[in-house]
Amino acid sequence: xxxxTSSVEFLKYGEVFSDTFENTHEENHILxxxxxxxxxxxxxxxxxxxxxxxxxxxxxxxxxxxxxxFREFVIHRTVKINKxxxxxxxxxxxxxxxxxxxxxxxxxxxxxxxNSYTYSRIKPTFRILELIAYYYNIRSSNxxxxxxxxQHWEITYVDSxxxxxxxEGQEFELHSNELIVYAPEQFHSQSTKHEVCSYxxxxxxxxxxxxxxEKLINRVFKTSRETRYAVEKFVQADEAKTNYDYNTLILSxxxxxxxxxxxxxxxxxxxxxxxxxxxxxxMINEILLYINQNIYTSLTVEEICDHFAISRxxxxxxxxxxxxxxxxxxxxxxxxxxxxxxxxxxxxxxxxISSILGxxxxxxxSRRFKQKFGLNPSDYANKVMK
Numbered sequence: 206x207x208x209x210t211s212s213v214e215f216l217k218y219g220e221v222f223s224d225t226f227e228n229t230h231e232e233n234h235i236l237x238x239x240x241x242x243x244x245x246x247x248x249x250x251x252x253x254x255x256x257x258x259x260x261x262x263x264x265x266x267x268x269x270x271x272x273x274x275f276r277e278f279v280i281h282r283t284v285k286i287n288k289x290x291x292x293x294x295x296x297x298x299x300x301x302x303x304x305x306x307x308x309x310x311x312x313x314x315x316x317x318x319x320n321s322y323t324y325s326r327i328k329p330t331f332r333i334l335e336l337i338a339y340y341y342n343i344r345s346s347n348x349x350x351x352x353x354x355x356q357h358w359e360i361t362y363v364d365s366x367x368x369x370x371x372x373e374g375q376e377f378e379l380h381s382n383e384l385i386v387y388a389p390e391q392f393h394s395q396s397t398k399h400e401v402c403s404y405x406x407x408x409x410x411x412x413x414x415x416x417x418x419e420k421l422i423n424r425v426f427k428t429s430r431e432t433r434y435a436v437e438k439f440v441q442a443d444e445a446k447t448n449y450d451y452n453t454l455i456l457s458x459x460x461x462x463x464x465x466x467x468x469x470x471x472x473x474x475x476x477x478x479x480x481x482x483x484x485x486x487x488m489i490n491e492i493l494l495y496i497n498q499n500i501y502t503s504l505t506v507e508e509i510c511d512h513f514a515i516s517r518x519x520x521x522x523x524x525x526x527x528x529x530x531x532x533x534x535x536x537x538x539x540x541x542x543x544x545x546x547x548x549x550x551x552x553x554x555x556x557x558i559s560s561i562l563g564x565x566x567x568x569x570x571s572r573r574f575k576q577k578f579g580l581n582p583s584d585y586a587n588k589v590m591k
Contacts, residue, residue, distance in 0.1 A: 207277075207279050208276075208277065208278050208279070209278060209279045209280075209281040210264060210278045210279070210280055210281050210282065210284045211281045211282055212278070213578055213579065213580060213585060213588055214276070214278075214578065214579040214580075215266075215278050215284075216579070216580055216584065216588060217268075217579060217580065218266040218268075218276070218278075218286060218287060218290045218292075219252075219266075219284055219285045219286045219287045219290065220284075220285050221281065221282040221283060221284055221285070222254075222282065222283045222284075222285065233304060233305070233306045234304070234305045234306075235258070235302055235303075235304055235305075236294065236302065236303050236304075236305060237300065237301075237302050238260075238262055238294045238295065238296040238300065238301045238302065238303060239296060239299070239300050240295060240296065241295050241296060241297075241323060241324045241326060242295075242321050242322065242323040242324070243265065243293045243294075243295060243321065243322050244317055244318065244320075244321045244322070245293065245315050245316055245317045245318065246265065246267065246270065246291035246292060246293045246315075246316050246318065247291065247292050247293055247313050247314070247315055247316075248289070248290075248291050248292075248313070248314050248316055249286070249288055249307060249311055249312070249313045250288060250311055250312040250313070251288045251307060251308055251310075251311040252285050252286065252287060252288050252307070253285070253286045253288075253292070253305060253306070253307045253311070253313070254283060254284065254285050254286075254305070254306040254307065255280060255283070255284045255286060255303055255304070255305050255306075256280065256282070256283045256284065256303065256304050257280040257281075257301065257302070257303050258302050258303065258304050259300075259301060259302035260296060260297075260298050260299075260300055260301030260302060261279060261296070261297040261298055261301060262279070262280045262294055262295070262296055262297065262301035262302075262303050263277050263278070263279055263280070263294065263295040263296070263297055263324060264277070264278045264279075264280050264284065264286075264292060264293075264294060265277060265292060265293045265294070265295060265322065266278065266286065266290055266291065266292045267290070267291045267292075268289075268290060268291070269291070270291060270316060270318045271318075272318065272319075272320065272322050275322055277295075277324065279297070280303065291316065295324045297324070330413070330414060330417055330466075331411060331412060331413035331414070331417055331459075331462060331463075331466075332411065332412045332413075332459075333409050333410070333411045333455050333458055333459050333462070334409075334410040334411060334412060335409065335410040336407070336408075336409055336451075336454055336455055336458065337357055337408040337409060337410060338406075338408045339405065339406060339407045339408065339443075340405070340406045341364075341403065341404075341405055341406075342403065342404050342405075342406060343401065343402075343403045344366075344368075344395075344397050344401065344402045344403070344404075345397070345401055346397055346398065346399050346400055346401060347396075347397065347398065347399075348395075348396060348397040348402070349394075349395075349396040349397075350394055350395045350396065351394055352371070352392055352393055352394030352395075353392070353393070353394075354389075354390050354391055354392040354393070355389070355390075356389045356390065357389055357408050357409060357410055358386065358387065358388060358389060358408070358409050358410070358411045359386070359387040359393075359406065359407070359408050359409075360384060360385075360386050360387075360405075360406070360407040360408075360409070360458075360461070361379070361384060361385050361386075361387070361395070361404055361405070361406055362383075362384040362404055362405040362406075362407075362428075362436060363379045363380060363381055363382070363383050363384065363402065363403075363404045364381065364382075364403045364404055364405060365381050365401075365402065365403050366380075366381065366397065366400050366401055366402030366403060366404075367379065367380050367397065367398070367400060367402060368395060368396075368397060368402045368404055369395065369396045369397065369398065370385060370393055370394065370395045370396075371393065371394045372385075372387065372391055372392070372393045372422075372423060373391060373392050373393075375423060377424075377425050378425070379404075379425055382427070382428045382433065383425050383426060383427055383428065384425075384426050384428060384432070384465075385424070385425055385426070386421045386422055386426075386465065387422070388418060388421070388422045391422065405436070407439075407458060409458060411462070417466055420465070420466050421462070421465055421466065426465055426468060429464060429468065431460070431464045432461055432464045432465065432468075434460075435457045435458070435460040435461035435464060436457070436461065438453060438457040438460075439453075439454055439457035439458060439461075441453075442454050442457060486527075488513070488515075488523060489523050489524075489527050489528070491513070492509060492513060492520075492523070492532075495509065495512060495513075496509070496535070496536055496539065497539070500536070500539055500540060500543055500562070501543075501561055501562060501563065502563045503563035503564075503565075504536055504563065506520065506532050506533055506536075509532065520532055537573065538577070540562045540563070540564070541573060541574055541577045541578070543562060544558050544559075544562055544570070544574065544582065545578075545585070547561065547562075548582060548585060548586050548589065549589050551586075555567065555570075555571070555582045555583060555586070558570075558582070559571075570582070571583075
């Protein structure tokens with residue numbers, strides 16, 4: 206999620222007010238922002254007030270000129286930037302305009318830093334332009350296809366049996382729930398040996414950069430839950446075949462390709478059987494319920510393992526494969542979220558909240574709270590009480 210200047214994280218750099226500037230400001234300037242890259246930051250000798258008047262503008266702030274310390278906030282409401290804080294603006298669209306106000310005797314200096322700072326725009330790294338064709342193939346034993354190459358991308362997903370394929374002289378063996386991707390102009394052949402093999406073939410026209418292309422080709426993918434889900438959605442949409450389901454066909458294949466690209470840069474758990482997945486879903490749901498019911502205690506990973514009679518490694522795998530987070534971190538995050546609710550209720554002191562949630566000490570609680578939310582519990586309490 207994007208952070209807004211109205212979020213609590215911004216309190217380290219300034220604060221927000223109503224949508225009107227105070228009358229004490231003698232200098233008002235309208236700035237047109239057209240860049241998503243900056244090589245410098247401003248530093249003012251006094252507080253500066255900013256509001257967005259056109260488009261969507263990102264405020265870059267930092268306490269140093271080290272780009273690792275730069276933070277991004279979408280300008281929301283009227284913003285005061287504290288003196289001593291470096292700042293600049295970046296547009297999230299083609300263009301934005303901001304009004305900047307400060308006192309007449311305020312001195313603003315422009316500081317250049319090493320390299321440039323660029324906002325990473327959210328754009329697709331690939332795009333399927335057209336679904337050319339798709340087939341479900343059932344090949345008998347000892348089938349042999351001598352080979353071909355064309356200008357399109359081709360995905361082969363093995364449903365059952367074993368398929369042997371050669372890509373420009375390199376041999377691959379695909380089993381059930383495995384797939385391979387052929388790039389345009391890659392010569393490939395296919396064959397079976399002693400058993401029947403069934404597989405899906407998707408042929409698409411796709412735009413993709415060279416870096417991502419290398420992640421897809423010349424390897425066998427063991428399908429994850431996500432890739433199998435994408436194939437299942439494709440099959441369901443194909444059965445309906447309305448105009449909107451044609452969109453789903455494309456979107457399902459794009460999801461499939463995206464999961465393959467993610468697999469190309471990190472390990473993914475091999476898809477389990479439906480019964481195994483059902484067991485894991487039920488187990489993780491019971492564990493999450495147990496954690497929620499015992500969150501106001503000093504709950505440990507060992508207690509969870511003992512309660513559900515599972516090993517620590519099994520618990521770690523369940524959380525990593527289903528929630529992409531370690532169980533200890535999940536518990537800590539949940540406690541911190543609960544602490545925000547308790548602070549808002551104003552029934553307990555910070556020390557009491559730390560004790561209620563089972564933290565070992567108020568100092569540890571305060572440190573973890575600040576790491577998670579960017580300010581300590583007392584500052585957060587003062588913020589929400591205003």
